[in-house]
Amino acid sequence: MSIWTDLTGVDFRLGHVNAGGIRTRALQAGAGEAVVFLHGTSGHLEAFVRNIPAHVAAGYACHAIDMIGHGYTTGPDYPYRIPRYVEHVLAYLDACGIDRAHFVGESLGGWVAGRLAADHPDRVSRLTLVAPGGTVANPEVMERIRTSTRRAVESDDIAFTRKRLELLMYDPAESVSDELVAVRHAIYHQPEFVKALPNLLCLQEMDNRLEDLLSPEQMARIGAPTLIVWGAENPFGDVPEAHALHRSIPGSTLEIFPECGHWPQHEHADRFNALHLEFLRGGQS
Template structure:
């Protein structure tokens, strides 16, 4: 891939961005694809925004109604004064679906988004068609990883200079050329916002060793997921995420694994040529059933 901007992925994609009121939370939402298509809900990671899925929006929207948004407390959506625990995210996702009249959807989640999607699969299985989990969290609480994330993100918000934000992406994307300036600039805009600075502790609540454990899915809950599931194994990601991906794939009945050995935390963005066809093939099985 030779793109130097997310717009090279989006230039020929018909999509609509707007803000939707979800239980009082002004939420930044993007939709692409046929209005009557099977919905696919795309959930980003901690501190993320919908552009995380810029490289997937075009290919997926050729067949599906894609819904991507900045989750509560993240991106350019509202950031209410409360810790953002998994139930808060779940309520927000379900609220977006309600406002957009989406009853049931495929879910593609990355990191925090995978954690939230897995919780929805457990607690609201009637809303779930197929599930794609990338760099999944939600099984373990590793002190070192929580401390790393908290330190990186806090430093970036306290000092939102270009080099500070750019350094954060070294842990997200293995290949230097895929750490696009657009991504750094977007994250810099978000981290320079007054509401981001005011709520960074809320955003990092799940990195608190007293809070995280009560939000995790236990082994039995992972085993209870009935939605057909594809787990992406990112071979260059941090050890905790690699371990979690393998473990949840072994726990979820019938789960499949997509091996992507060269990528880090954003497999779909770093190697869309591998991820997009695999995701389309996996989701497409539902169409034939």
Template sequence: MRDAPNNAPYQSIWTHLHGLDFEQRYIKAGAVRTRYAHAGRRSAPAVIMLHGTGGHWESFCANLAAHAEHYDCYALDFVGSGLSDKPAHPYEIATYVEHVLNFMSALNLEKASIIGVSLGSWVAAAIAIAAPERVEKLVLLSAAGYFSTAANRAQIKKDRGGSAADPSWERIKGIFSRLLAREEARIDDLIGLRQALYSMPGAAEAMQNVLVLQNPDIRQKNLIQDDGWRAIVAPALVVGSLADSDEYLDTARIVSKLIPDASYVEMEGVGHWPQFEDPETFNRLSVAFLKGG
């Protein structure tokens, strides 16, 4: 085993998954063939994990084991992302909401708690508003969907769109320099997986459909207004990442005050993926919240 630059043991996706009893499967969620990972007892309460823009279920590889001790856990690839189907039309928030609700119905999940990061947090909140009877609790990481800045939209388009058009190692690694605060957290496994996914036929075209939410007019009409956040009845844990101090941290602080039954915590030394960068802290906070602590 080779060492990371700081002499810590080398990390990979399988560092987190190798001892976990889990399965990767595909299921039709409506018309969308959907890739997902499952771990935990099917008789336990369900937890669904939703990734960010242009991501994949492996962003939760460090969280499945801890949550599966108590919950029936599902981490999926959104429509248009990962290895799920990529229908040729723009993906707005309603598209993702429909996809997740169809995914739940296909698996006979009447209700679930939802953990979402970035775009996933936006979709989770939108589901809680559109179908409150389907949502038990929310855990929102790098919260999005309240406002956006031109600079951040441009950066996302440059990172995801540019990397899908030219999936070189350096371009893909550049995405993770903004997702993860610490260099040693930007492991080769993640870069290699993202490179493989972005190199697939049709990936560049699908990314343009994913990136419609970076169009200012489309973004604006998809944002959740104050009354929407206030309408969320599910208890929520909102996590702010102190090394991701841009619109996401601001959004986390704002929406945690708008959601009626919300708790807010901050994590130090982590970027846009706190669940991956400091899984010990995040898993402890998340599991305690979901269990009612």
């Protein structure tokens, strides 16, 4: 299935927003309460194309953005630490006139959204963390992310880009299309992206990661109703990590998807969309 097939029937705008001086690529669609979608490390807004139509149909204004140094968003020359990501997302909200939004953060995006919810509770209505990072520092996982990403960026061989995407999935044959590989390969081989790669991977360095981890105190301060979605076969975090996160965020709900890797919103889009829309309507808290 094509990205454009996924978006069939949806009126959307794909363009750039000046977010605090950072030229930020955003896909915007729908009207109503704002839902902001944040992708993972070395990812891009296409991670959510299977979710946008259902949310637009349910009456939400969707904003899927490329975070700093990712996708086709400007990559400033400084390490992309969590406070920088949060600052950028807040600047995007301000540029779009959004006072308060629902957030869906996958992997790195969940880490950013969690920190934003802890530090800026007035800007977050409901929070959905999809296989989020940022609660542990596992050297093996960090090395896997660093090595697989560097190999895909530094080689022209598109097979390495495919392997980087397949790493995320329980069933790569079903979930990794040729088009998705081509989109990511083109992003990875922009000169600006290659130049910014050390900044983008800085959270895979132990000192940086430990300093930026979501602390128990920060997680305890998250007051927004929170839904955690985790894949039972997540290659970047075992299920006990999800349960620990659930215990740390007061009143949160945990859903574990079987036969699912690191992209529940993509691999099991129909289930995720139904679950998330029920959550947004107040069906879970």
